[in-house]
Amino acid sequence: MTKNVRDELIASFQSCSEFYFKSRFDEHKFLFFNKLQIDKLGSRYKVELVDVQFSWRDIPIITSDIHRGVDQNEGKDKLMFHQKCIVNYTFKINSVIYPPVKSKNITFVASTFKPFGLTFFPSFHETQNEILNFLTENKIEIKKQLNLLHIDEQEYDNSTIGIAFYSGVIRKERITNPKNQGINHLNYYYEIANCHWQIEDCLLKALYYFKYTTDFLSKRVDAAGTTFFMPTMNNYDNQYLIYIGFGLERVYSFWDRMTILLHSFDDLNLNEKNVSFYKYMDSLKKAKNCTFNKNSSYFLWLSNFYDKAFMEMVEYRHRIVHFQFTDDWAGVLTAKFSSISQQNIVNEDRLQELKIEFEGLLKLLHDNYLNCISGFVNVLKLIDQIK
Numbered sequence: 001m002t003k004n005v006r007d008e009l010i011a012s013f014q015s016c017s018e019f020y021f022k023s024r025f026d027e028h029k030f031l032f033f034n035k036l037q038i039d040k041l042g043s044r045y046k047v048e049l050v051d052v053q054f055s056w057r058d059i060p061i062i063t064s065d066i067h068r069g070v071d072q073n074e075g076k077d078k079l080m081f082h083q084k085c086i087v088n089y090t091f092k093i094n095s096v097i098y099p100p101v102k103s104k105n106i107t108f109v110a111s112t113f114k115p116f117g118l119t120f121f122p123s124f125h126e127t128q129n130e131i132l133n134f135l136t137e138n139k140i141e142i143k144k145q146l147n148l149l150h151i152d153e154q155e156y157d158n159s160t161i162g163i164a165f166y167s168g169v170i171r172k173e174r175i176t177n178p179k180n181q182g183i184n185h186l187n188y189y190y191e192i193a194n195c196h197w198q199i200e201d202c203l204l205k206a207l208y209y210f211k212y213t214t215d216f217l218s219k220r221v222d223a224a225g226t227t228f229f230m231p232t233m234n235n236y237d238n239q240y241l242i243y244i245g246f247g248l249e250r251v252y253s254f255w256d257r258m259t260i261l262l263h264s265f266d267d268l269n270l271n272e273k274n275v276s277f278y279k280y281m282d283s284l285k286k287a288k289n290c291t292f293n294k295n296s297s298y299f300l301w302l303s304n305f306y307d308k309a310f311m312e313m314v315e316y317r318h319r320i321v322h323f324q325f326t327d328d329w330a331g332v333l334t335a336k337f338s339s340i341s342q343q344n345i346v347n348e349d350r351l352q353e354l355k356i357e358f359e360g361l362l363k364l365l366h367d368n369y370l371n372c373i374s375g376f377v378n379v380l381k382l383i384d385q386i387k
Contacts, residue, residue, distance in 0.1 A: 006062065009081075010060050010062070010081075010083075012120065013060070013062075013081040013083075013108075013122075014056060014060075014083070014108075016110060016120040017081075017085075017108040017110055017122045020110075020122040020123070020124075021052070021054075021087065021106075021108075021124065022049055024218065025047065025049045025052075025089075025091070026046075026047040026048070026049075026215075027214070027215045027218045031089070031091075031104060037093075038146065038362070038363055038366055041359040041360055041362050041363040042356055042357070042359055042360020042361075042362075042363045043356065044352075044356065045093055045094055046094055047091060047092075047093055048091060048092050049089060049091050050089075050090040050091055050092055050097060051089065051090045051101075052087065052088070052089040052090075053087070053088045053089070054085055054086075054087055055085060055086040055087075055088070056083055056084075056085050057083070057084045057085060057086060058083065058084050060081060060082065060083035061080075061081070061082040061083065062079055062080070062081050063079070063080045064077060064078070064079055064080075065077075065078050065080065066078065067113065073113050076113045076114055077113065077114040078111055078113050079111060079112050079113075080109070080110075080111050081108070081110045081111065082107060082109055083108055084105065084106070084107050084108075085105075085106050085107075085108055086103060086104070086105055086106075087103070087104050087106050088101050088102070088103050089101065089104075090102070106124045107124060108122060108123075108124045109122065109123050109124060110122035142204055142207060142208075143200075143204070146207075146366070148204075148369070149373075150193070150196045150197045150199075150200045151192065151193045151196045151197075151372070151373060151376055152193040152196075152197065154373060156377065162189070162193060162376075163186070163189050163193075165380065166189045166192075166380060167186075167189070169380045169381075169383055169384045170188075170380075170383075172384070188257075188261070191257055192254070192257050192258070192261075192376065195250060195254045195257060196254060196369075196372050196376075198250045199247055199250045199251055199254065199365075199368070199369050199372060200369060202243045202246045202247030202250060202365070203243075203247055203365050203366060203369050205239075206240055206243040206247060206362055206365060207362065209236050209237075209239040209240035209243065210240050210359075210362055212236035213234075213236050213237045213240050213358075214232040214233060214234055214236070214237055216229065216231075216232070216341050216351040216352075216354050216355045216358070217229050217348065217351055217352065217355060218232055219231075219232045226346055227346065227348070228345050228346055229341075229345050229346070229348065230345060231341045231342050231345065233334075233337065233338050233341065237337070238334045240362075241334045241337065241361075242333075244333060244361045244364075244365055245320050245332070245333050247365045247368075247369075248313055248316050248317045248320065248364075248365060249317055249320065249321065251313055251317070251368045251369075251372065252277075252313070252314065252317045254372050255372075255375070256276060256277060258277070258375060258376070259275055259276060259277045259280045260272065260275070261379060261383070262280060262284075262292075262379060262383075263275050263280060265291055265292075265383055265386060266284075266290050266291035266292060268280065268283045268284060268290065269283075270283060277306070278306070278310070278311075278314065281302070281303070285303060292382050292383075292385070292386070293382070293385045296381075296382060296385060298378040298379075298382040298385070299382055301374065301375075301378045302375065302378055302379065302382065305371060305374075305375060309367065309368065309371055310371075312364070313364065313368050316361075316364070319331050320332055320333065333361070337354065337358060340354055341354060
């Protein structure tokens with residue numbers, strides 16, 4: 001390969017990579033996710049690149065090989081391009097610009113087949129260290145950004161820690177069912193607190209993988225007068241959905257534990273072995289006489305949460321755990337989203353709905369994480385009203 005041909009190829013690769021970065025910017029959430037408000041997830045929002053500058057670094061690496069694959073390019077000469085680049089960019093979400101200028105170290109990768117220059121297939125990734133160290137080195141930073149504090153880290157009445165707040169309520173003498181005297185307040189508290197910590201861990205891991213997820217509308221192919229949106233789900237999508245599913249299961253387990261606590265102070269004639277949050281709340285709302293003050297703000301919060309947020313979460317959790325064939329093929333989240341995306345490759349509106357639901361799951365888990373903290377406080381306040 002002559003120097004002129006090589007220089008032309010490098011310029012073409014770089015130009016193609018830069019165009020790919022700009023045209024697909026809204027797809028690659030990890031470039032701006034730390035500034036994306038979680039409230040926007042699960043809704044329509046527009047991301048727009050305002051300004052971008054590329055500073056190519058090091059010597060580009062171009063290698064030649066024979067393509068191995070069962071497709072139309074089988075046996076063709078293939079060129080692969082690798083080069084590092086510092087990308088400085090500014091973007092806005094809807095109409096709001098997010099300053100200052102961001103900078104990323106990115107390795108661009110592209111390939112083409114002979115005759116060279118006709119088609120380029122670019123992609124890019126962040127430096128390996130950023131990917132490998134994200135969870136371990138930046139976990140505290142993520143918690144700060146979203147102000148995540150699990151139950152054991154919260155401050156409560158009189159600035160007490162969780163265990164002191166819990167013990168101060170549970171240890172009070174009340175005219176209650178004798179079995180309450182057998183509650184080990186320390187062990188039971190850590191059952192609740194550690195369950196909430198597990199939800200946080202699932203949320204943080206889902207946040208990490210979400211930054212690298214794909215987009216159901218990103219791979220568009222026009223053929224025979226029809227627009228196809230080809231499925232693009234990858235390992236990051238699957239990992240994201242796995243931790244969302246795990247997190248929702250832990251949310252359900254958290255409320256099981258809170259239910260046993262409520263049941264300890266008024267069993268409503270329900271068998272403890274079969275009691276669940278929704279069974280208990282249904283019975284509690286219907287009960288004419290009960291231990292708890294049903295006119296208090298604490299009960300009203302619990303009732304409102306049960307009617308709205310809890311039932312939405314349970315719908316996902318139930319289908320994940322107890323699979324049944326349904327019209328919308330809703331079971332394990334990875335199966336649901338991959339199946340629906342493949343069934344609707346020519347239905348842009350349905351894929352847009354799927355994208356909104358896919359992103360909205362992160363907000364759903366985040367909201368339930370916060371509701372667990374509020375629920376912990378309101379349940380204990382409700383118990384504390386017992387005379």
